[in-house]
Each structure stands twice: as C-alpha cells, then as structure tokens.
Amino acid sequence: MPTISMFYGIIVRMLFLDTQQHNLPHLHIEYQGKQAVVSIPDGDLLAGELPAKKLKLVQAWIAIHEDELMADWALAVKGEPVFAIDPLR
Numbered sequence: 429m430p431t432i433s434m435f436y437g438i439i440v441r442m443l444f445l446d447t448q449q450h451n452l453p454h455l456h457i458e459y460q461g462k463q464a465v466v467s468i469p470d471g472d473l474l475a476g477e478l479p480a481k482k483l484k485l486v487q488a489w490i491a492i493h494e495d496e497l498m499a500d501w502a503l504a505v506k507g508e509p510v511f512a513i514d515p516l517r
Contacts (some may be wrong), residue, residue, distance in 0.1 A: 430509070432512055435515035436482070436485055438457060442510055452468075453501040455468060457476075459478055462478055462479075469497070469498065499511075
C-alpha cells in the first residue's frame with residue numbers, strides 16, 4: 429500500500445486494485461494508531477475514525493489535490509504505480 433503523502437502526523441495511502449470494498453475512489457488514512465477510509469473527491473468518512481480536526485485537514489488536502497488524486501486512483505485501480513502528492517502546508 430503506497431504512501432502518497434504525509435503531513436501533520438497524517439499518513440495517506442492508496443491501495444492497488446482496491447475497488448471491491450468501497451466501490452468508489454478513496455484513501456486510507458492513518459493517524460496515531462487510528463485508521464480511516466475517506467472518499468475522493470468528497471472527503472466523506474467511509475470507515476474508521478479520525479479526530480475531527482485531522483479529518484478537516486485531510487478534506488482540505490483532498491480539495492486542493494483532487495485532480496492529482498483522481499489521476500492516482502486511475503493508476504491504482506489498474507495496478508500501476510502511483511505518484512506522491514505534495515503535503516498540506
């Protein structure tokens with residue numbers, strides 16, 4: 429599961445060939461032992477949990493990088509390598 433970005437202690441990953449469980453573009457987020465799945469481009473929490481402030485940071489990052497995330501998703505569902513995306517600053 430490649431890490432595509434890290435910021436403020438948040439690790440953002442995208443799985444290869446991961447279309448079965450949630451059936452829509454999404455990210456796997458990890459923060460201090462908590463794990464969550466967040467949709468692209470809406471930023472909705474699909475599974476797991478994150479502190480509210482960290483979820484808002486992830487949602488802001490998704491909004492800024494929506495096009496890049498969707499391009500990475502298109503690669504990931506085909507099992508191709510994804511690209512790193514700049515962190516939230």
